[in-house]
Amino acid sequence: MNICSLVWNFIGAGIFGFLINLPVVSYYEIGTNLTADHAHAAFMGEFGMLAVVSLVFALRQVSSEAHLEKMQRYLRVSFWRLNLGLSGMVVLNLFPSGVLQLPDATKNGFWHTRSADFSSRPLMVVLEWVRLPADLVFILL
Numbered sequence: 585m586n587i588c589s590l591v592w593n594f595i596g597a598g599i600f601g602f603l604i605n606l607p608v609v610s611y612y613e614i615g616t617n618l619t620a621d622h623a624h625a626a627f628m629g630e631f632g633m634l635a636v637v638s639l640v641f642a643l644r645q646v647s648s649e650a651h652l653e654k655m656q657r658y659l660r661v662s663f664w665r666l667n668l669g670l671s672g673m674v675v676l677n678l679f680p681s682g683v684l685q686l687p688d689a690t691k692n693g694f695w696h697t698r699s700a701d702f703s704s705r706p707l708m709v710v711l712e713w714v715r716l717p718a719d720l721v722f723i724l725l
Protein backbone atom coordinates (compact mmCIF):
# COMPACT_ATOMS: atom_id res chain seq x y z
CA MET A 585 0.00 0.00 0.00
CA ASN A 586 2.78 2.37 0.95
CA ILE A 587 4.56 1.73 -2.35
CA CYS A 588 1.43 2.49 -4.36
CA SER A 589 1.16 5.85 -2.59
CA LEU A 590 4.67 6.66 -3.82
CA VAL A 591 3.91 5.44 -7.34
CA TRP A 592 0.77 7.58 -7.49
CA ASN A 593 2.75 10.56 -6.19
CA PHE A 594 5.11 10.13 -9.13
CA ILE A 595 2.30 9.72 -11.67
CA GLY A 596 -0.30 12.12 -10.25
CA ALA A 597 1.85 14.98 -8.99
CA GLY A 598 5.02 14.36 -10.98
CA ILE A 599 3.67 13.58 -14.43
CA PHE A 600 0.10 14.93 -14.48
CA GLY A 601 0.97 17.93 -12.27
CA PHE A 602 3.89 19.08 -14.42
CA LEU A 603 1.86 18.38 -17.54
CA ILE A 604 -0.58 21.18 -16.63
CA ASN A 605 1.85 23.45 -14.83
CA LEU A 606 3.33 25.52 -17.68
CA PRO A 607 1.49 28.85 -17.78
CA VAL A 608 0.67 28.52 -21.47
CA VAL A 609 -0.89 25.08 -20.91
CA SER A 610 -2.51 26.07 -17.65
CA TYR A 611 -4.13 29.11 -19.27
CA TYR A 612 -6.12 26.91 -21.63
CA GLU A 613 -6.59 23.66 -19.71
CA ILE A 614 -7.67 25.13 -16.36
CA GLY A 615 -10.85 23.46 -15.17
CA THR A 616 -10.86 20.79 -17.85
CA ASN A 617 -10.64 17.08 -17.10
CA LEU A 618 -6.83 17.34 -17.14
CA THR A 619 -7.21 19.18 -13.82
CA ALA A 620 -9.50 16.45 -12.47
CA ASP A 621 -7.05 13.86 -13.83
CA HIS A 622 -4.17 15.42 -11.89
CA ALA A 623 -6.33 16.00 -8.80
CA HIS A 624 -7.60 12.40 -8.62
CA ALA A 625 -4.24 10.78 -9.29
CA ALA A 626 -2.30 13.04 -6.90
CA PHE A 627 -4.84 13.49 -4.12
CA MET A 628 -6.53 10.11 -3.89
CA GLY A 629 -3.51 8.30 -5.29
CA GLU A 630 -1.02 9.68 -2.84
CA PHE A 631 -2.85 10.94 0.24
CA GLY A 632 -5.96 8.74 -0.01
CA MET A 633 -3.80 5.64 -0.26
CA LEU A 634 -1.63 6.97 2.57
CA ALA A 635 -4.74 7.23 4.74
CA VAL A 636 -5.53 3.58 3.96
CA VAL A 637 -1.92 2.67 4.86
CA SER A 638 -2.32 4.40 8.23
CA LEU A 639 -5.56 2.53 8.86
CA VAL A 640 -3.96 -0.82 8.06
CA PHE A 641 -0.97 0.07 10.24
CA ALA A 642 -3.27 0.87 13.16
CA LEU A 643 -5.24 -2.34 12.60
CA ARG A 644 -2.03 -4.34 12.81
CA GLN A 645 -1.34 -2.90 16.24
CA VAL A 646 -4.70 -3.83 17.70
CA SER A 647 -5.31 -7.19 15.99
CA SER A 648 -4.24 -10.66 16.99
CA GLU A 649 -2.05 -12.79 14.69
CA ALA A 650 -5.00 -15.03 13.83
CA HIS A 651 -7.17 -12.07 12.95
CA LEU A 652 -4.41 -10.51 10.84
CA GLU A 653 -4.09 -13.79 8.97
CA LYS A 654 -7.80 -13.66 8.09
CA MET A 655 -7.58 -10.01 7.11
CA GLN A 656 -4.78 -10.54 4.58
CA ARG A 657 -7.13 -11.82 1.90
CA TYR A 658 -9.43 -8.78 2.17
CA LEU A 659 -6.50 -6.38 2.24
CA ARG A 660 -5.09 -7.90 -0.94
CA VAL A 661 -8.47 -7.56 -2.69
CA SER A 662 -8.85 -4.00 -1.45
CA PHE A 663 -5.32 -3.08 -2.59
CA TRP A 664 -5.86 -4.24 -6.16
CA ARG A 665 -9.39 -2.94 -6.48
CA LEU A 666 -8.50 0.55 -5.20
CA ASN A 667 -5.54 0.77 -7.55
CA LEU A 668 -7.26 -0.73 -10.57
CA GLY A 669 -10.35 1.42 -10.01
CA LEU A 670 -8.33 4.63 -9.77
CA SER A 671 -6.20 3.65 -12.77
CA GLY A 672 -9.39 2.97 -14.72
CA MET A 673 -10.83 6.41 -13.90
CA VAL A 674 -7.62 8.08 -15.00
CA VAL A 675 -6.84 6.01 -18.09
CA LEU A 676 -10.36 5.43 -19.42
CA ASN A 677 -11.92 8.79 -18.75
CA LEU A 678 -10.15 11.72 -17.11
CA PHE A 679 -6.93 11.83 -19.13
CA PRO A 680 -8.34 11.13 -22.64
CA SER A 681 -11.35 13.44 -22.18
CA GLY A 682 -9.02 16.19 -20.90
CA VAL A 683 -6.80 15.73 -23.94
CA LEU A 684 -9.87 16.08 -26.17
CA GLN A 685 -10.98 19.23 -24.34
CA LEU A 686 -7.63 21.02 -24.65
CA PRO A 687 -7.59 21.74 -28.41
CA ASP A 688 -11.25 22.72 -28.21
CA ALA A 689 -10.42 25.20 -25.42
CA THR A 690 -7.66 26.80 -27.51
CA LYS A 691 -9.96 27.06 -30.53
CA ASN A 692 -13.38 27.90 -29.08
CA GLY A 693 -12.62 28.90 -25.49
CA PHE A 694 -13.00 27.19 -22.12
CA TRP A 695 -16.74 27.78 -21.98
CA HIS A 696 -17.21 25.61 -25.06
CA THR A 697 -15.41 22.57 -23.56
CA ARG A 698 -17.97 22.68 -20.73
CA SER A 699 -20.99 23.15 -22.99
CA ALA A 700 -23.66 20.51 -23.62
CA ASP A 701 -22.70 20.70 -27.28
CA PHE A 702 -19.16 19.49 -26.57
CA SER A 703 -20.04 17.04 -23.78
CA SER A 704 -22.62 15.29 -25.93
CA ARG A 705 -20.14 14.46 -28.70
CA PRO A 706 -20.15 10.68 -29.26
CA LEU A 707 -16.55 10.13 -28.09
CA MET A 708 -17.08 12.20 -24.94
CA VAL A 709 -20.23 10.21 -24.14
CA VAL A 710 -18.36 6.91 -24.64
CA LEU A 711 -15.53 8.10 -22.36
CA GLU A 712 -18.09 9.07 -19.73
CA TRP A 713 -19.71 5.60 -19.79
CA VAL A 714 -16.49 3.56 -19.84
CA ARG A 715 -15.58 5.20 -16.55
CA LEU A 716 -18.56 3.60 -14.81
CA PRO A 717 -17.02 0.12 -14.32
CA ALA A 718 -13.81 1.66 -12.92
CA ASP A 719 -15.82 3.79 -10.48
CA LEU A 720 -17.82 0.75 -9.38
CA VAL A 721 -14.67 -1.32 -8.81
CA PHE A 722 -13.20 1.53 -6.75
CA ILE A 723 -16.30 2.21 -4.67
CA LEU A 724 -17.74 -1.26 -4.12
CA LEU A 725 -14.72 -3.54 -3.83
Ligand code: HEM
Pocket residue numbers: 593596597598601602604605610613614615616619622623624626627630631
Ligand atom coordinates in the same frame (compact mmCIF):
# COMPACT_ATOMS: atom_id res chain seq x y z
C1 HEM B 1 0.82 15.32 -3.94
C2 HEM B 1 0.91 16.51 -4.45
C3 HEM B 1 -0.26 17.19 -5.10
C4 HEM B 1 -1.60 17.13 -4.80
C5 HEM B 1 -2.30 16.31 -3.73
C6 HEM B 1 -2.27 18.02 -5.75
C7 HEM B 1 -3.65 18.21 -5.78
C8 HEM B 1 -4.27 19.10 -6.63
C9 HEM B 1 -5.69 19.30 -6.71
C10 HEM B 1 -6.73 18.58 -5.85
C11 HEM B 1 -5.93 20.23 -7.65
C12 HEM B 1 -7.27 20.71 -8.15
C13 HEM B 1 -7.67 22.02 -7.56
C14 HEM B 1 -8.97 22.49 -8.18
O1 HEM B 1 -9.76 21.70 -8.70
O2 HEM B 1 -9.21 23.69 -8.12
C15 HEM B 1 -4.66 20.65 -8.18
C16 HEM B 1 -4.48 21.61 -9.16
C17 HEM B 1 -3.29 21.90 -9.74
N1 HEM B 1 -2.06 21.31 -9.49
FE1 HEM B 1 -1.69 19.95 -8.05
N2 HEM B 1 -1.34 18.60 -6.56
C18 HEM B 1 -0.10 18.12 -6.21
C19 HEM B 1 1.10 18.41 -6.79
C20 HEM B 1 1.27 19.21 -7.91
C21 HEM B 1 2.52 19.44 -8.63
C22 HEM B 1 3.85 18.78 -8.24
C23 HEM B 1 2.24 20.29 -9.65
C24 HEM B 1 3.13 20.86 -10.72
C25 HEM B 1 4.38 20.60 -10.86
C26 HEM B 1 0.85 20.64 -9.57
C27 HEM B 1 0.21 21.51 -10.42
C28 HEM B 1 -1.11 21.85 -10.34
C29 HEM B 1 -1.76 22.85 -11.16
C30 HEM B 1 -1.07 23.68 -12.26
C31 HEM B 1 -3.10 22.89 -10.79
C32 HEM B 1 -4.18 23.81 -11.35
C33 HEM B 1 -4.84 23.15 -12.49
C34 HEM B 1 -6.12 23.83 -12.88
O3 HEM B 1 -6.75 24.52 -12.08
O4 HEM B 1 -6.49 23.63 -14.02
N3 HEM B 1 0.28 19.96 -8.52
N4 HEM B 1 -3.66 19.93 -7.56
